[in-house]
Amino acid sequence: MNQGKMRNSREDRVRYMAIVDDIRVDIKSGRLNEGDRIPSQSQLMARYTVTRQTVQKAVAALVAEGLLITRVGAGAYVRGFNPIVRHNLVSPDDPHAVHTNSDTETTLDVDLDLSPPPTVVAALSLNNGDPALRHHRRVTTDGRTVRLATSWYPHDRGASVVGSCAFADRHAADGRNADRRHQPVRSRETVRCRMPDTAERDALSLSPGTPVAEITRHTYDEAGRCIEVHEIVLDGSAHLLVYELPLEPLREPTSDTQTVGVNCDRG
Known part of the structure; x- marks a missing residue:
């Protein structure tokens, strides 16, 4: 040159x-x-x-x-930002959350996933080759798809009704299993921001440069067993997630309370 x-x-x-x-x-x-x-x-x-x-x-x-x-x-x-705001979130699909927009949820399919992702196999403690009940749905606001959601459940929790939309819809509605031994008692969420893949970009009609938020929720029963893996992909230009977490008041130390100090002085 x-x-x-x-x-x-x-x-x-x-x-x-x-x-x-x-x-x-x-x-x-x-x-x-x-x-x-x-x-x-x-x-x-x-x-x-x-x-x-x-x-x-x-x-x-x-x-x-x-x-x-x-x-x-x-x-x-x-770029404008007219967000779908959700307050008091346990998850974006929490039925008790405050929604400022009118959402419509559509079930795309409910089936047996014969080859669930490795992360789902590990979380649900499935044996290699075990299927999982999968519920895939799409959420629209004002006619536009803004959220994709997929849930996996252990096959043995609903063996008699596998593939039943009513079974899956009941999960989506209130997060409860008909078998009360597997009532959910706690959940854990991870949130990751990333760029969408081609299928997500097409499904959410995303403009170039628009990120998505991927939320993965694991729900556990009283025995500590994971009973649901829920993955949500949100249009990053359409959502504002607001988490309000209760804080327990500080307790005054008692004579039985041990105080642990951290010494940062290396000298």
């Missing part, structure tokens, strides 16, 4: 970053608000003296950051 091409490459890089930085600052400072259209490609080309390719590269970077969305033939806009 000759000196002229190297210099041009460095200049393009500087101008490309200038476009990205300037638009990012305009969004974060409020000069550009949610839903505002940014200057057209032609306007940015003239303002920064760059090629159309450089402008497109800058816009793509801002889309990947989640700051912009693009509309075919209409330009690029500041």
Whole structure:
């Protein structure tokens, strides 16, 4: 590469970053608000003296950051956030949670998963080759799919009614098994933010650069056995998860209470 091409490459890089930085600052400072259209490609080309390719590269970077969305033939806009808010969450599907939007849940299928994921096999303590009852559903708000959910249950909990939609719907409605020996007593959730795979992006109709939140809940009975693995994939641009956790009051130490101190002084 000759000196002229190297210099041009460095200049393009500087101008490309200038476009990205300037638009990012305009969004974060409020000069550009949610839903505002940014200057057209032609306007940015003239303002920064760059090629159309450089402008497109800058816009793509801002889309990947989640700051912009693009509309075919209409330009690029500041991404808006009109969240589905859920309060007092044990999980996004908690029937006691406060919903500010009207959700509709649709069962896609209820079947025997003959090859459940290894994580499900381990959590439910299944033997290799054991099936699991699987309940897959889709949740829509105002006609748009915003959440995908899949639950797995040990096959032996509902052997007589495996494949029954009524059985699975009863789980979805109140989280209870007909066998009272396996009443849920506690659950544990993990939340992971990531980019969606192709199937999730298509199912949730996600714009480029939109992340998803993956919530995995394990529910346990009194014996400590995991009786449900529940995986939820949420549209990251459509949800605000609000967890309110009760705190126990601090107890005054008694003579029977041991106080453990940590000495951070290594000297």
